[in-house]
Amino acid sequence: MDYDRLYTQPSFNPGRLVGPIKLQPVPGKGRGLVADREVPLAETLLVVEPVGTALAAPEGRELLPHHLVAALDNMAAGGRLTAADRARLRLLYDGSAPDSPTSARVRGASLEDFRKVEDKLRRAAEAPKKAKGKGFGAPAPTAAATPAASTVNTAALGEAPLTAAELQAMVAFNSWGNSYSDLGAAPLRKEPSEAVIGVWPEFALLNHSCAPNTVAFNVGQHLLVQAAADIGQGQEATTCYLGDLVQAPREQRRSWLKGSYGFDCECERCKAEKAVPAEVSAAVTAAYELATSEQATKLATEAPGRSDRAALRPLEEQLAAATERLEAAMEAAGLEERLRQWLRNSAYAAYFTLAVIRDLPDASGPGGLGGLFGRTGAAAPFGDPEAPTRLAGIVEAVAPGSDLHLYLTLEALSRTAEAYDREDPRVAEATKACLRAHILRYGVVSDAVLRALLEARSRTQHYLGRITLASQSEGAGTALAGSLLKQTAAQAARELAGAGSE
Ligand SMILES: [Zn+2]
Known part of the structure; x- marks a missing residue:
């Protein structure tokens, strides 16, 4: 994956990527994505495109599932949802009872089926033109259709139009959204920060955990899923459906999951x-x-x-x-x-x-x-330089690579660099923790892009953690942190790269 281009060039299309994971039955949960081998943190698990296009709106606007249903319905009416899009949606969980035909079909699907459907999408886009040029009518069925290899007839799945009820169920159980863009990549790509909601089918196959081992975020229309912790072979990759509630007590989390998704979190x-x-x-x-x-x-x-x-x-x-x-x-x-x-x-x-x-x-x-x-930007938070370090450690346990995690490590770095001597080991520790948090979200990028991502994030005034990011760019602490970043970025990247091979 060419992360550098992805995070800096809006015209770069990374395509689709499926890492070392496979779709298989998971006891008590139907199916899930399970690691094929040891996956070290910071490795990319998925890069996927949405069904149709993701819906975007100005930053901060709350985009809800029914907005997406309406948008997809519009795309369908305008002929902008393809047979492949419909098939990808129909391979997802729609809330049906475990003994229903839909559930049987969904259980039988593999990641290979998603890939086939997308290949079909590409061929369908090319075939009619060729056929027309040769004076034929409808394009001939391609030889690449190999129905025997799969238990699922993906071609048939894309035929019928989507009913309103189907769309609603699929969006309710499978959509993902955020109210702002990635705080590092969007500025580097010179894109405005936007709220977004969409269905990224392969991502929707990830089951929930209240302490997930992946982090997901969108860059343009693509959704990236990174391993945010080391994932053992045979271990399930998980995401979190809770949003801020991930930091609520067990009863609140479980009752919300039951109400929204109908399962008892175990x-x-x-x-x-x-x-x-x-x-x-x-x-x-x-x-x-x-x-x-x-x-x-x-x-x-x-x-x-x-x-x-x-x-x-x-x-x-x-x-x-x-x-x-x-x-x-x-x-x-x-x-x-x-x-x-x-x-x-x-x-x-x-x-x-x-x-x-x-x-x-x-x-x-x-x-x-x-x-x-969050009223003004007057105060710099956390007079105690160790406070954000402790909070970052807490947050990493349930939301590694999240905006809040990254923010707190930046804050910790800024505070320790201001409070202690340059040679103080606490400054080096804070620098490493900050780089590690950013690398586990963004993957191993070049030093230059890593620095640019960090700088973009530290400049962004945001409502993350209900605290404004103090204007650090003018401070001596930031200059100091900047030079330390340069020294240790390569080292941290090497350590991370080596972490999985032990
Ligand atoms: Zn749980």
Whole structure:
């Protein structure tokens, strides 16, 4: 994959790519995409194009499944959905009962079927012209159709027009969207940031986990899926359907998944969190409820005018007590570190809000909550240089390679570079963590493109994590970080490339 061109040239078409994964039955989930071999993090699993075209709108607009249904319906009416598009949709799960004919067909499909359908799409686009030129009528069936090799007749699947009910079900279960473009690639490609929603069929084959091992993002019309953790041979590749709810307690996550997708999540994280002692679960719930309570939200949103940490002292004390209670309960239970990080995510709002409050100036001064809660860009978040490092570690456990993860590693780098001497090992550590996060999302790109992606991301003022990205581009810390980036980018890339071959 030529990532450099993909991230910088809007005219570059990377085509379709299917990495070392195959579609096969997965116990309890129907089917899923399973690694054919060891897959090291940062390896590309999928590059796919949408059915028809993805629907785009100005940044921040919420595009909902029914908007996509209407758009696809329009494309169908205008003859812009091909037989191959219809067949690709009909190979996807549509919510049917497990014993229905649709489910049997869907279970029998392979990634090879998706590829065949796309080959057919290309031939169909070329064949009529040739046939016409030779004076024939309809194009002859091509010899490449090999129905015996598959249990699915993909040609027949594309024939009938899609009914409204079919479209609705397929979009409900298989669409993916985001309310802004990739914060690194879009500026490099000189594209405006846009909201997007679409169905990328092969991506839709990924099952859900509350601690997924892939990251997905779109670049133009293409959706990329990268391994965001090492995936063992025979292990399932997973994505997360939850959005921000990935940082909510188990009960909230599972009830939302049940309501939206109709399944009871039995992922590794859900199972592990279910098995913890009652005191740990109670501490998670208490911390989450405190940080998301109306009272806490009200205090936080009313405070900006006062710009004073003292005003939030009671909330700060409660949050500190709640997170300390959770930490003590996890320690007493002797939980392993990965499970602790999952549980911290379930109460992330408490850790995050506490970090934000602790970053406020003690007396009134410039900045304050106005900047921290997204009102202005006045305040730089996180006076404690270690705070974003800790938060980044928590986020990586459930959303590796996500915008929030990348943002926090950048913030950590900026803070440590400002706070410590250039030779301080903490600066080198923060630099490595930042590069690693970016490489696991973007893959191994050239140093120049990696730097450009980092710079674009650090310039972007955004609502990620409810914090504006402080204007770092003028600061000495950034210049310092820039030179460190140059030194260590190649090293980090080598380490990542070598990580999977051990
Ligand atoms: Zn789960």
